Structure formats: structure tokens, C-alpha cells
Amino acid sequence: MMRTHDSSEELQETVRTAAAAQTPLRIIGGNTKVFYGRHLKGTPLNVGKHQGITSYEPTELVVTARAGTPLAEIETLLAEQGQMLTFEPPYFGSNATLGGAVASGLSGPRRPYGGAVRDMILGVQIINGRGQVLRFGGRVMKNVAGYDISRLMAGSLGTLGVLLEVSLKVSPRPPMEITLSQERDAHNAIRLFNVWAAQPLPLSACAFDGEHLYVRLSGSEESIQAARNKVGGDKLSDSTKFWEKVREQTHLFFQRSTAPLWRWSVPATTPPIDLPGEWKIGWGGAQRWFRSELTAETIRPAAESINGYATLFRGGDRSGEVFHPLSPPLMALHQHLKRAFDPHGILNPGRMYQEF
Template sequence: MDAALSYVVERIRQSAADRLPLRIRGGGTKDFYGEPAAGGEWLSTTALNGIVAYEPSELVVTVRAGTSLAVLESTLAAQGQCLPFEPPHFGPGGTVGGMVAAGLSGPARASVGAVRDYVLGATIVNGRGEVLVFGGQVMKNVAGYDVSRLMVGAMGTLGLLVEVSLKVLALPPAEATLRFEMGQQQALDRLNAWGGQPLPLNASAWVDDRGLHSLYLRLRGATAAVEAACRTLGGERQPDAAADWAASRDLRLPWFAERGERDLWRLSVPQTAPALELPELPYVEWHGAQRWVRAAPGEGERLRRTARAAGGSATLFMAAAGDAAPGEPRFERPQPPLDRIHRDLKRQFDPAGILNPGRLYPDF
């Protein structure tokens, strides 16, 4: 066991013995996400860094949790490979551990899958200070409960990530972005229709840009397939669109920058859901499945009712003042059967309740 891991293990064991909470943190680029930290001492993962193993021909990389996300992506790009789910960075200090713990995916998520679909294995330190290894470096390696993927989106409440093994894919040989001028419902209808056709759809975004309604469609795949789709679909081809998609991934587009004193909500609904009655026109991604909404503080329950009626859910992604209003939870609490499972898992992995307490729910 190396010095960095030994230090983490000892800190967790001591904290469990003293019943003192720990606030696990990588680069801090996602501190805004989830419930505000409920106190405790900081425990950084940045010393747990480095690529442990990378075999490009096997499309697998094993990397320590404190490794910079930018470093990992640069290493993969040098071999013509990538993390196809386009994890958000939200700043230069984002880490691989933060990517897994937050479980957030970028513009291509609806077409290629989410973070959890690419996690093959994980090494963690649980709330007892035990080093546990789950999964491996191949796809068919799980019999029973897939614990490594359980860590995705757990916000560090079940264990401190030490390293993860990830499936990677080759960079697509061709890419094109098309723009269409159309309203929100027309865009949703078009996306649903295109989804049933053999088109290399990769990402989409619909936005109201100060009265100009635009649908942006990104195509990725074989050169012949992308060019044929461009001819079939029409639209206005957008040169040099990569920077705009990266800005969309990291919520840096003007639509997000103009949020002002409003909360930013993330609505997750079926792709086939129609345009919803919202405080204002949303920013729509994932072929209709993700809808970003800017809303005044206090609109949370209305947005959650709207999302539930459409068969989805709503998350307070970023509060206007950094902290949520009193009584305004960031995440919707699971229904009683699932809530019981969550709490049972928490007790098994972190019996003393010291790991990131309150980050998922105020009493979790």
C-alpha cells in the first residue's frame, strides 16, 4: 500500500473511531452540486493520481481517482480514443473521481450512454477504512450486485474512490453540426422522428437565443454516413462547432451565463415528452430527455410536479446564491422502498456515517 493510500485509510479509520465526518473532495469543480457540505474535515483525493494501466488495443484504462480529467482525456486523445459520454469539467481542476462520484454526462449521453455504462471496476475505501476492490477490466465480470457502478452518482457517501477502470472508445472519424430554425415542439417531433432512422445522431441542443429558436444537431460516425446524413437532413452546416459543444457540456453558453439571480434546474424526462409548461423556454438536450430551466427561487415544487407529470424528475442543479433556499432539497428523495435500500447500503458501507454526510440528502 503506497503512502497516499495509507494516509487516506488511516484518516478514515480514525474518523470512524471518533465519529467525526469527512468531506471528500477532488478538484472542487463540482462543489456546487448536491446538498451543501454539512461540516467535517476535508479529505483530498488529489494525491491519489496517475494512470495505473492503459492498453489502447483493449479499450480499457485504469486510473486513480485524483487524476486530472484533462490529463486522462489528453492521454486517450493521443491514441485516438476518448470518453464518449463527454464528462463535464466545470473548470481545470476536475478529477476522475469527481466525474464518477457526480455521475454527470455531457451532450452525447442520449446516444452513447452514461458514465455508469463505462465503469468496469473500482477500488474504494469504505467507512471502516477497508480497501475493497469490485469489478475488473472486462465487460462481463459481474456476478450479483454491480458495486463498482453503485459508486456512480453516490457523491462519495458510500466510499472514497481510489481508482477506477473505464471502457474507452475510438474517436469518430467524422463529425458535422447542423442548425435548423424551428420551435421547441417542432424540434422535439423532428428528433423523435430522426431517432427511428439509421442516422449517426450523436447530440442535440435546442435553444431560444433572444427570440431566435434554433435546433443544433451533431452527427458522428463513418465519413460516408455523416455526409449522407447531412445531405438527407439539410439544415445549415456549422463550421468549428467543437468549442460550442464543449461550452454546452460545461454550462458556459450565453444561455447559462445570463441566469442572473435565478436557480438552474435540470429536468430529466422521457425523450418523447412534449414541450412543458415552464417559467420560461428551456435549453433542451439529449434529444429531449434533458431540459435545463432557469427559475426564480421558490419555484422548485412547481417544477417537480411538472417533471413528475411528464414521467420524470427535477434536480436543483445550481442555486442562485450558491446555497438552496431553506427546505428546498437539491435531489428528489426516492420512494420508500428505494429509500430503504439506499439507507441499508449506507449503513453497510459507512456504518459510522462519516463519509460526505448530507451531500445526497440532508439526513443521509
Template sequence: MADLPAAQDRSSELQQQVQAAFAVQHPLAIQGSGSRAGFGLSPSRQYLQQQPLAVAAHRGVIDYQPDELVIRARAGTRLVELEHLLASHGQRFAADIPVPSAESTLGGAVASGWDGPGRSLGVSLRDTVLGCRLINGRGDIVHFGGQVMKNVAGYDLSRLQVGALGTLGVILDVALRLAPLPETQVSRCFAVQPDEVDSWWRRSKELRPLLSASCYHRGRLQLRLSGRTAALEDLLPALGGEASDFDWQALRNLRGDFFNGRQLACLYVPPRSRVDIEQGEVLLDWEGARLWVKDGDHQQLQHTAKAANGFLRVLRGDGAAPLLPAEHWHRRLRGALDPAGILNPAIFREQFTAAGGR
């Protein structure tokens, strides 16, 4: 086995801090590396009068079984370290997990719940979480799931941590499903008019399972193909297009000029929906089911998303706020896991207020 990242188990220390906060009903602000703070994942300053709970130092791989395609690591473990370890065994995360910076952690990835451009052609991060260990709002360490794939009845509480932003518990460690690295990966680029994009999304079904990501921006359709070398050699001559050096990691990690605007929002709509964006610059991925909009009118985008039976997430600019699940059942889960409401209450309160609550 390759060298593992340096391990530091801070479980007891973190548990004691949560227990102390619960005893006096003092709110805690869970803090990781902060690499996602610039994308609408931090509450506004008016809610930041909370005691910090730093989890980034709780790190290290607990168990890695290459033959079983499973890894379990602590929340503060850096994603780049894990990617390096997995690559040394010819493996990768089964999900396309964004890595906004070299400091980005596994716990931050799970808590924020992001998925990269390969989501529509693979599996989501939520679907690759096999189990987790966390501290609930009472200061108890609890376990959910395991390290094997199996059917479960009722709520799968380990997967519900994905995208919960720490409001359902302080994540200590996570077990994730892995996948082999593709033998070959290439990109092809096509000049496509806006009114032709829909036909390309339909055509993309014929390219599966070799198609691993797609993106449309400024009249250029980018396709990423991954798999066996022989299979790609058979496909590429008939597919056509130009060889491309498109930076898929920059798209996955929300880096580059497009994502540097003062206003940044994302529309999620049903696959192959026809959505007209009147303002701002647009980039499509997930076969058109996810639309990134730079410098658009967020109020107008909200109406557009609703009309398309989708929803809007504002990551930067007017209306930026953390995105949590449906308020009604999320409240009930919090009541069971964090009865005093001390874990990241600012994030939950701000989201509820933005939705029209009190």
C-alpha cells in the first residue's frame, strides 16, 4: 500500500467540545478548510456569533481496501492526498467530486454535496457514500451504514449527510465506494449552434458508457470519453470532431475565468429541458440539466427555474445562501439528531429565512 496521509484522530477532543456546547446550549460553527466559502456556503456575518468547531485537523485514512474498492477516511483528510493514494492503485472516487483547492477536505465535500460534470453520466456523491461516523448534537458518536453496498430500509442517514452542511451532525469519517481509473481518456470538441444542442444531448445516449462528461459553452460542445483504449479507437473515427485540451478539472473544481464573476448562479432543470436565459453568460453541463449563469439577473433566473420545474442555487452575488433539503423533513431530522439546534444553526436559519420562514 502507498504511504497514507499523516493521521490525527481528534474524535475525543471534538466530542468533548460538542458535549460542552450542548450542556450550555451554545451554538457551534463547524469549520473545515474554508475552500468552499466563496461559493455561497458560508452564512452572512450577522449569524457568525458562534463558537468555532475546527475539524480540519481530524485527518488520515482509517482503512483502504483496493480489492474491495472501498476507502474510509477522516473528515479533515485532503482530497488531493486521497486522489494521489487512489491513483497509485489505479483507482479513483466513483463519484466526480469537486476539489476547489489543495486544502479541500473529504468532510467538506460530503457536507456541501457538490457533484462535478460527470454526474449525469455516472453516479452522484450521495450514491457512493457507504457509511459514516459522526457526532450528533448531544455529543454522542454514532455510526450509520458500513463498508459494503446493501439495500436499506427507511432513511439512509449516512447519505443524508451529503449536502446537509453539518446541520445533521459533525462528520468524523466517511466510507466511499471507488472505481478503476479508465485505461484511456480523450476529449473531442464540436462547433454546435444553440438550436442544435438538444439533438446532441439525445445523440449522447449512443456514446454511453464511453461518454463520461459533456459541456457546452460559447458555441463549442466538449465531450470527454473514457474507457478501454480499443473501444475508443473504434469510436473516434466515426464520431469526428477535433481533439481538445479542455480542462475538465477546472470545470469540476469551479476554477477559471467563467467562475470568477461577481454574480454566479446555477439552475437545475429536468434533462434536455429547453431553457432560455436572457441575461448573463451561460455554460451547460449534465447534458443540459445544469446551467451555470455568470452575471445574470438572479430574480429573473428564479422565475425561469420555476417555470422549467427546476430550482436555482445562487453561489455568489445577490441572494447567495446555503442550499439545504426541504425544510419540513429536515427540521424533523434535526430534532432527532440535534435537539438543541447547536450545530451550524446559522446556516439553517439563513436558509429558512430566505425561503420565507421566520
């Protein structure tokens, strides 16, 4: 049974009180992504009880829910109507919430082919750092007023506002999906990912684990069979379980080492990166997971040299800079946004960067 509870007035009053006293708040939902970002202090503000799907129109491909609503409840409801969240959000725990998915801005294996979480946001309702309730965007695809401001909430880690409600575009589930695997080295895996991406193939995920590349095909039986003939490889017996392990980081690669985990974002055609450590390739070459004890002073310049950037995803020193340093103009823009939404700096201060 789905739970419904509106905590907006209680949350708003708490933020107002904190703003008056300039007391830092630490926003908590399901607490499944607490590892992500810089170490955070502050009085807990629990949004997890603010639950409920407030609107769902299957024919309009739009769902609206409160921020504390469990992701599992939303995806179960969508599945009953043959629909899904296109960005395939990682849970990292059974208590994962919609607010956490949006605030973290994290997307799963389907991201390069289906879009990111920010691309699916139609509208949001938030509490800003003054304790005001604001709404941006809407609940329908035709309403684009404030659309870009709504997108700002994706990946902001609660530093711009306390999410109360989110409206998302959803998509029909593909009628069929299979995953093909073949043994390759890293150079050939990256080459093939890019060759296939340039062709009209029904790709929905591509990854390489160091020995085998994996390609998920999604669509009609006819289109998948035609693509399978072009791609080749062996069919996995359980495609769903495999990509769930990749998405939730329970795949062996993520479990066999305790070294800090870095996420690199690079051009998809980037050759294998020559740094000592363990590598896993995702998103058709555009995402590189890296396990290593190397320091940020070594890793980040290496990422910049190939027009990429590196984020300390798990482990390591969370009191330092976790996200790749911004250029001075971008940092100034971020600081301006922070002051506009949270003038007293009380919402998750320091979660993204030490400056805000």
C-alpha cells in the first residue's frame, strides 16, 4: 500500500526558523546517497516522510510525486502501466526516494540513449533558503515556463532548495530487451561502442568490464533481431539482473577493491587511460570508473588533459574537494545561484564545494 503524507508546512516552518537563526540544515531523504559529495554537518531535516504520488497520467506520460516517495513505489506503479523512468536511476539502497534521485542527478546505464534525470524534469516545487515555497515549470509537457530553473535542481544536492514535489516525463517500456556479450580488449570495445552509436541500432546500454563488452538492445523483436545480426556476440541469460548490478554497483568490479572510486566523464572516443588502477567503462565509452589510491593532484590533471573531469564518487577524503574544480567564471555563477536561492547559506552548506 502506498503511503501518503504532506509534510510541506512542517518542513517550511523548520526552514524559516533555521533561516532566522542562520542554522545549517542537513537534508535527509532515504539516506542512500549520503556517501556522495563532501562531508556534511548541520541539523537534520528529514524529507523522507513527505510522501505520495499526487498525479499520474499514463496517457500523458507524466508522473508527479512528493520528494520522499520511495523510488520503488513509483517504478512499480509505472510498470503496471507498461512505463518506466527513462534515466534508470540508481537506488543504492531500498530506501531510495524520488528527491534523492533528482538531487543527486545520477542516472543509470540507459543515460546516453534515453536521457539524464534533468532532461525528464517538467516541474518542481521547492522550499528556498528563506523558507518560501516556490514552484517552477508544470505537470504537463506543454508547460515549459520555468523549465530551465527546474532543471537546476538536478544534481544540486539540496544546496539550492528543499525538494517538495517533482513532475517527470516517463516513457513506455520497450517490448523486448536482450544483452549481448563478446570478448574484447579495451581499445576494440571503445571502437565498437562508437561505431554502433553512429548506426541506427536500438542501443540502450553499453559497458566493458576489462574482458568483455556488453550491449543491451531494446525495442521490437524485429529491430532487435536485425541489430543482433550486426552486433554479434552471445546472449546473456538474465539481462535485467546484469544491468541492475551495474546500476547499483554490486557488480564484481565495484566490490573487489576498497580503494577510492572515481567517476570520469570523458569524450566517448577517448582511448584507454594510462593510469595504474582498475578500470570499468560505461555509457558507451563516456563514463570511466576508476579504482585507485592515486591522489586528486594526479587524477584531475590527467582528466583535464583529455577534455574530461573526475569526481571522487566513493571513499577517500570527503572533507576535501570531491567534485572537479570549477573554472572561476563557473564558480562565480554557482555562487550567484546559491545566494539567490539560499542567501543565508543554510541548505546543505559545503555539500558540493567548500565555497557553498
